[in-house]
Amino acid sequence: MAGRHNVRNGIDKELLAEIKQKLEQGLFPQWMVTDPDIYDLEVDKIFGRTWQYLGHESELKEAGDYVTRWLMDDPVLLVKNKKGEINVFLNSCSHRGTHLCTADVGNRKTFTCPFHGWSFNTDGELIGVVAGDKVFGERLNKQDWNLHKIPRVDTYRGMIFGNLDPNAMPLEDYLGDLKWYIDLFLARSDGGMEVIGAPQRWVVNTNWKMSTENFGGDPYHVATTHKSTVELGISPKDPFYASYGHQVKLNHGHCVNVSTTGPGFSVPSYQGLPEEMWPMFERNLSKEQLEVYKQTVVIVGTCFPNLSFHCPVHGNEGHLHNYLTLRIWRPIGPDKIEIWAWFLIDKAAPEEYKMQSYKGYVASFGPSGTLEADDTEIWTRVAKASKGKMARNREMKYNNVLNYMMGMDKIEPDESWPGPGIAYPTCFVDYALRGMHEYWLELLTKEYEDEQ
Amino acid sequence: MNSEIYYEITRFLTREARLLDDRKFEEWLALFADDIVYRMPVRVTRESKDRTGKDNAMTYFEESKISLTTRVKRLRTSSAWAEDPPLHTRHFVSNIDVEDCEHPDEYKVVSYFLTKRSRGVDHEAEQIFGERHDVLRRVNGEWKIHSRTIYPDQSVLTVMNLSMFL
Ligand code: FES
Ligand SMILES: [Fe+2]
Numbered sequence: 001m002a003g004r005h006n007v008r009n010g011i012d013k014e015l016l017a018e019i020k021q022k023l024e025q026g027l028f029p030q031w032m033v034t035d036p037d038i039y040d041l042e043v044d045k046i047f048g049r050t051w052q053y054l055g056h057e058s059e060l061k062e063a064g065d066y067v068t069r070w071l072m073d074d075p076v077l078l079v080k081n082k083k084g085e086i087n088v089f090l091n092s093c094s095h096r097g098t099h100l101c102t103a104d105v106g107n108r109k110t111f112t113c114p115f116h117g118w119s120f121n122t123d124g125e126l127i128g129v130v131a132g133d134k135v136f137g138e139r140l141n142k143q144d145w146n147l148h149k150i151p152r153v154d155t156y157r158g159m160i161f162g163n164l165d166p167n168a169m170p171l172e173d174y175l176g177d178l179k180w181y182i183d184l185f186l187a188r189s190d191g192g193m194e195v196i197g198a199p200q201r202w203v204v205n206t207n208w209k210m211s212t213e214n215f216g217g218d219p220y221h222v223a224t225t226h227k228s229t230v231e232l233g234i235s236p237k238d239p240f241y242a243s244y245g246h247q248v249k250l251n252h253g254h255c256v257n258v259s260t261t262g263p264g265f266s267v268p269s270y271q272g273l274p275e276e277m278w279p280m281f282e283r284n285l286s287k288e289q290l291e292v293y294k295q296t297v298v299i300v301g302t303c304f305p306n307l308s309f310h311c312p313v314h315g316n317e318g319h320l321h322n323y324l325t326l327r328i329w330r331p332i333g334p335d336k337i338e339i340w341a342w343f344l345i346d347k348a349a350p351e352e353y354k355m356q357s358y359k360g361y362v363a364s365f366g367p368s369g370t371l372e373a374d375d376t377e378i379w380t381r382v383a384k385a386s387k388g389k390m391a392r393n394r395e396m397k398y399n400n401v402l403n404y405m406m407g408m409d410k411i412e413p414d415e416s417w418p419g420p421g422i423a424y425p426t427c428f429v430d431y432a433l434r435g436m437h438e439y440w441l442e443l444l445t446k447e448y449e450d451e452q
Numbered sequence: 453m454n455s456e457i458y459y460e461i462t463r464f465l466t467r468e469a470r471l472l473d474d475r476k477f478e479e480w481l482a483l484f485a486d487d488i489v490y491r492m493p494v495r496v497t498r499e500s501k502d503r504t505g506k507d508n509a510m511t512y513f514e515e516s517k518i519s520l521t522t523r524v525k526r527l528r529t530s531s532a533w534a535e536d537p538p539l540h541t542r543h544f545v546s547n548i549d550v551e552d553c554e555h556p557d558e559y560k561v562v563s564y565f566l567t568k569r570s571r572g573v574d575h576e577a578e579q580i581f582g583e584r585h586d587v588l589r590r591v592n593g594e595w596k597i598h599s600r601t602i603y604p605d606q607s608v609l610t611v612m613n614l615s616m617f618l
Contacts, residue, residue, distance in 0.1 A: 103499045197510025202609040227531035362514045368614035373534040376612045
């Protein structure tokens with residue numbers, strides 16, 4: 001269009017400004033759900049610049065232990081070196097780029113490339129070149145050909161993150177106020193959390209924003225999507241049961257919902273964790289955190305863009321147990337994600353409790369989970385219904401906007417909330433998701449000028 | 453193990469598959485002993501020196517008779533959306549291998565599975581495949597499954613959920 005600045009693929013500054021206007025009214029244009037051009041922008045401007053979860057320190061125990069992961073489409077190798085440090089490399093040989101290490105997990109002193117036999121140590125240093133002197137002579141300076149490090153790597157309470165943007169803000173700042181909330185489960189017990197077994201992985205035909213939003217700020221869906229568990233008597237009958245508690249809007253698009261029990265449904269203090277663990281919580285958490293955590297039943301949220309966490313109390317065979325699941329919604333395309341779901345429990349929990357938690361997790365989450373199975377079905381339906389000409393109209397002439405207006409101008413923040421962020425006194429609001437959309441759009445729009 | 457036993461076990465597994473595809477889940481449940489251990493470990497891709505990747509501490513199913521019963525009951529609620537409208541499934545079972553156990557009426561049975569599912573009007577069927585290790589026992593002429601371990605061949609499942617049984 002004349003006079004309009006073309007950003008890319010027909011998405012320009014003016015269009016993004018229109019979207020901003022809609023978002024301010026609590027409306028999300030449906031055309032952006034699975035739009036390939038938006039996806040293309042997201043790959044660079046969101047996934048190329050934000051901190052991405054790669055794994056947990058407890059997955060790498062001994063020197064030489066490694067796991068392979070993906071940072072979107074970049075293969076990544078995490079390996080523990082002799083000194084016990086975790087190195088994070090692009091899992092691609094520096095010679096001609098082959099995918100170096102293709103197993104999920106293992107232990108190695110050296111990584112030898114199957115293509116021409118170059119080998120690297122656990123610090124990514126090139127230590128062997130087949131026929132090196134004879135074929136490369138003086139020209140090959142080995143140090144120049146080490147494995148490529150992921151530009152930024154940092155950890156927080158055992159969680160390992162990588163960032164492709166060398167100029168990204170520090171992880172500490174990026175997580176910001178979210179730390180206060182994730183500490184409720186990551187830092188509550190001595191020694192923190194540990195991953196049990198390997199992550200579950202499966203593929204769902206939806207857009208990453210659907211799953212990210214679902215964990216980030218949609219307790220509203222619980223009573224309907226998971227009604228089967230209400231019918232079974234596992235979840236309470238009260239349609240508001242997922243509303244009790246606080247939804248917190250945080251900086252950088254992060255979202256948390258901290259729910260408490262409502263009338264007629266009681267869970268013992270500290271998510272029903274064994275009483276012998278309580279002194280640890282009292283030691284490790286601040287006064288304000290304890291005040292909140294004592295009443296907590298479920299903590300669920302999203303670390304923007306695609307790391308979600310869920311620390312619920314869920315049942316198997318009539319017993320209620322607490323656990324933590326971390327997951328990434330790895331975008332594979334505009335309408336496909338690969339889910340990676342880790343199960344974690346406190347290192348310091350009694351062994352028997354760990355076993356029961358694990359069973360409770362498998363029963364309710366993961367692909368077979370009586371709760372999660374229905375989520376994936378619904379997310380798929382959103383993606384499916386958002387691909388047509390009406391839904392995809394960029395001028396929004398069919399009023400093709402989605403509704404994120406819950407609680408708008410109706411629910412005020414709870415000023416007495418002891419934690420950081422803007423906390424609303426119910427989880428049936430869309431404040432956190434609107435915050436997520438704001439940040440999402442900010443990243444898409446940012447550095448627009450630089451690209452001119 | 454004689455050919456009559458092999459024939460009975462083969463028929464038993466064929467009938468089991470049929471019950472699942474006909475959505476006769478209660479009858480299917482009745483094929484399991486009360487102390488059933490029903491598991492499906494996560495498949496991990498390992499280096500060849502580390503063998504098969506079948507030995508995992510995480511699973512997709514970790515079930516007892518009680519929890520399997522809960523799952524079946526869930527499918528009978530009015531709101532199990534993953535199966536409503538119902539999926540059309542086809543459980544193929546093949547390569548059945550039967551071995552004697554110490555217990556005279558007990559047999560170790562390994563079978564291959566391929567389950568295809570068609571969802572709604574989707575053009576592409578989802579599928580999952582691998583092998584199952586069962587222990588079958590005959591009590592008073594009736595066969596029961598005493599344990600089942602399901603090993604998928606896919607490290608990343610290409611079914612969007614496991615709302616069905618394997
Ligand atoms: S690509 Fe790795 S040695 Fe050539
Ligand atoms: Fe859900």
